[in-house]
Amino acid sequence: MSQNILLSKKSKTVNGEVHLTGSKSECNRALVIEALSGDKVRVENISDAADAVTLSKVLGLTLQTVGYESSPITPELDHKIVNIGPAGTAMRFLTAYYTLQDDEVVLTGSERMKQRPIGILVDALRKLGAEISYEENEGYPPIRIKGNIQQATNSISIKGNISSQYITALLLIAPKLEQGLELHIEGDLTSRPYVEMTLAMLKQAGIEHVWNDNVISIAHQEFKETVLPVEPDWSAASYWYAIAALAEDADLFLHGLTAYSLQGDSVIAEIMANFGITSQFRDGGVHLKKEAKTITRKNFDLKKCPDLAQTVVVVCAALGHEATFTGLETLKIKETDRVKALQNELAKIGVKLIEDNETYTLDCSGKFIPDRIFINTYDDHRMAMAFAPLALVVPEIEFEDAPVVEKSYPAFWTDLEKVGFDVKEV
Numbered sequence: 226m227s228q229n230i231l232l233s234k235k236s237k238t239v240n241g242e243v244h245l246t247g248s249k250s251e252c253n254r255a256l257v258i259e260a261l262s263g264d265k266v267r268v269e270n271i272s273d274a275a276d277a278v279t280l281s282k283v284l285g286l287t288l289q290t291v292g293y294e295s296s297p298i299t300p301e302l303d304h305k306i307v308n309i310g311p312a313g314t315a316m317r318f319l320t321a322y323y324t325l326q327d328d329e330v331v332l333t334g335s336e337r338m339k340q341r342p343i344g345i346l347v348d349a350l351r352k353l354g355a356e357i358s359y360e361e362n363e364g365y366p367p368i369r370i371k372g373n374i375q376q377a378t379n380s381i382s383i384k385g386n387i388s389s390q391y392i393t394a395l396l397l398i399a400p401k402l403e404q405g406l407e408l409h410i411e412g413d414l415t416s417r418p419y420v421e422m423t424l425a426m427l428k429q430a431g432i433e434h435v436w437n438d439n440v441i442s443i444a445h446q447e448f449k450e451t452v453l454p455v456e457p458d459w460s461a462a463s464y465w466y467a468i469a470a471l472a473e474d475a476d477l478f479l480h481g482l483t484a485y486s487l488q489g490d491s492v493i494a495e496i497m498a499n500f501g502i503t504s505q506f507r508d509g510g511v512h513l514k515k516e517a518k519t520i521t522r523k524n525f526d527l528k529k530c531p532d533l534a535q536t537v538v539v540v541c542a543a544l545g546h547e548a549t550f551t552g553l554e555t556l557k558i559k560e561t562d563r564v565k566a567l568q569n570e571l572a573k574i575g576v577k578l579i580e581d582n583e584t585y586t587l588d589c590s591g592k593f594i595p596d597r598i599f600i601n602t603y604d605d606h607r608m609a610m611a612f613a614p615l616a617l618v619v620p621e622i623e624f625e626d627a628p629v630v631e632k633s634y635p636a637f638w639t640d641l642e643k644v645g646f647d648v649k650e651v
């Protein structure tokens with residue numbers, strides 16, 4: 226497959242059914258729990274997301290080097306080099322995981338990963354007793370982790386407003402720590418549903434917790450024998466909701482999704498109800514239908530579901546709906562600076578995303594629809610997938626680096642083809 230693709234859709238009606246891969250977030254937690262459980266826990270419905278595939282390979286690690294752009298194998302090395310490429314959750318979860326292993330590991334990733342902060346997690350782990358040092362820049366990967374943590378305390382504090390992944394990483398290893406963990410979350414907690422997902426999955430694996438105000442406690446405990454099922458990915462489902470919202474008529478069936486999910490991104494069903502998309506949960510999945518509706522909702526707080534931001538912002542822009550958005554603070558440290566990336570790409574249809582004191586407002590006054598646009602994707606799967614529904618409005622869209630979607634949804638382009646999008650390699 227060449228790097229770029231040209232996407233178009235002649236008929237503005239979308240009908241069909243889609244099988245989504247497993248949730249990257251659930252799968253990455255399940256894999257770490259499985260690895261820590263000593264074979265008591267088995268993961269069911271492992272995700273095809275490249276980030277999950279990478280993590281599962283790393284956790285079964287026997288070679289000296291694994292992952293993306295592996296360094297040459299050097300048998301005389303006294304440590305492993307683990308390169309997890311662009312996988313943020315894998316980076317954070319493994320940082321905690323390796324403090325428990327009888328090993329010395331240098332954990333690294335893509336060039337972008339080396340710009341995504343990890344200092345808050347490293348500081349917390351150091352307070353617990355871990356030996357971790359920076360190989361290049363203070364506060365950023367690559368990091369060197371000496372395993373066999375000698376626990377110095379069970380009570381630590383951590384800032385909650387930068388990334389919930391640091392908190393999840395600590396909670397996942399908590400039951401294996403000799404003294405357990407009492408985690409004090411300082412300030413606001415961003416992406417809270419992801420912490421709830423972690424605790425729910427630990428509970429499924431037999432691990433109890435207490436969450437009082439801003440303190441989460443997990444005692445030293447054994448995992449129980451169980452199977453952890455991975456649900457289909459709701460963040461991936463959001464692109465199908467967006468397609469329904471931008472189509473003239475839509476009747477889509479997404480297999481396997483249920484009304485009650487561990488994934489906070491399932492809130493997309495509620496969000497898209499504002500755009501006339503109905504969700505009916507039956508027949509082992511969800512039916513999406515489009516009904517005529519005047520859009521009245523003006524404010525979207527996406528702090529609990531930051532991965533939906535690009536989806537919702539692009540839908541509003543395409544419809545010329547001048548909404549405001551809050552809770553976008555963490556977007557700047559994800560796969561790319563997603564605020565800047567959105568601003569650059571929306572400018573191609575004359576829409577502005579204006580930042581004012583943590584509130585972002587769409588200005589659609591200069592909106593126009595060109596015959597063809599080129600969308601840059603910034604090594605960010607969600608930039609490609611969030612702009613794809615725009616092909617129902619813009620006649621032709623060329624996407625840079627089509628395989629970028631593999632990070633979470635490798636079948637994205639072929640699924641679009643199956644429901645009648647024209648997907649051409651260029």
Ligand SMILES: O=C(O)C1=C[C@@H](OP(=O)(O)O)[C@@H](O)[C@H](O)C1
Nearest residue numbers: 250314388389390416419532555
């Ligand atoms: O724990 C997780 O699986 C995730 C947490 C979120 O990150 P932050 O907590 O950094 O917002 C989310 O953006 C990411 O895609 C997956």
Ligand SMILES: C=C(OP(=O)(O)O)C(=O)O
Nearest residue numbers: 311312313314532559560
């Ligand atoms: C932010 C994301 O992933 P990660 O942080 O795991 O790289 C994402 O999938 O949108």
